[in-house]
Amino acid sequence: MTVAGLLGALASPDPTPGGGTAAAIAGAMGTSLLVMVTGLAKSKSNTDDEKAALAGARAELEPITARLTQLADADTEAFNAVMAAYRLPKATDDEKAARSRAIQDGLRAATVVPLDTLRACAIAVDHGRAVAAHGNRSASSDVGVAIGLLKAAADGAAANVRINLTSLKDEVFRTATEDETTRVLSAATAAASDAMRAVAT
């Protein structure tokens, strides 16, 4: 898909692609910018440990871009499945029960996808701390943009988890997912603050 096509699809009144997809793509852009900085020639410092930290971050970050691109598509598919479930017939009790199960299954998937997006962004921000600390100083604004996009993506993914959780009836799943969302988002927020401080120094 082209960038112009993605923007047009986001702007169209169809509910998909929506915020979950945009968040995943923003996270993928942030991750890509971090990968760029790990590939720049001059790092802030030249110790072997610091070079190894940058190389390690690069190896971890590279697959996350592809993962977030997949999750961008998966978010659209999951939400389409929820909408299809809502359109199922509900004339008989059997149909009502089947429709309700399909909606609940769909919502569960539509919750798991943005939670995975949140997790991927949190891992990228975590490695972003090493990039901020040891990356080429001339690219500090690139690192700042990357961390800002990953933080916005993590916030957006968490909002998508939570809005879908509200309609889920499985209370055990709901509580576990809410706890996990809070935990991962807190970790991502803290790591983003660390990275932003390192960029500024």
Added chain:
Amino acid sequence: MTVAGLLGALASPDPTPGGGTAAAIAGAMGTSLLVMVTGLAKSKSNTDDEKAALAGARAELEPITARLTQLADADTEAFNAVMAAYRLPKATDDEKAARSRAIQDGLRAATVVPLDTLRACAIAVDHGRAVAAHGNRSASSDVGVAIGLLKAAADGAAANVRINLTSLKDEVFRTATEDETTRVLSAATAAASDAMRAVAT
């Protein structure tokens, strides 16, 4: 350009496209999501004034996506011009003077482009308040993602203005641009907070 192509270009060790381009695309995604919400059938409320506010926001937001897409390209071109200026010959005094002028001209353009990105994001966030207040409640997470992306884009654009300002010698331009950046970013930050509050209610 495809989304995958953009992500690959951001990740490559070439300095362009970099954070300025990623910020502009993130702002374009946020703007597109706001346009989507203005096009959804059911708004939160049905008064004519509120419908007019949503339609007005839509009319203002639609061209901003294209504007930010142009600025994404312009950012890459401006930074490429700066790098080309740094590669100019500097063997003689005349060459040194010409090179210095070219660098300064390039940096000025590389400052004006992200300032325009910041302005466009600030206008989008400003209209985002009406979308947050009157848009379809079921799309509140989309509005939240949109505002988060626009705020990250505004922050990132401001960081790009400021990093290029540091090497500019024209103190009058530098001061005026720094003041404008601070003013527009403050307005965008306040509007984003307003919009986020409206989404949550």
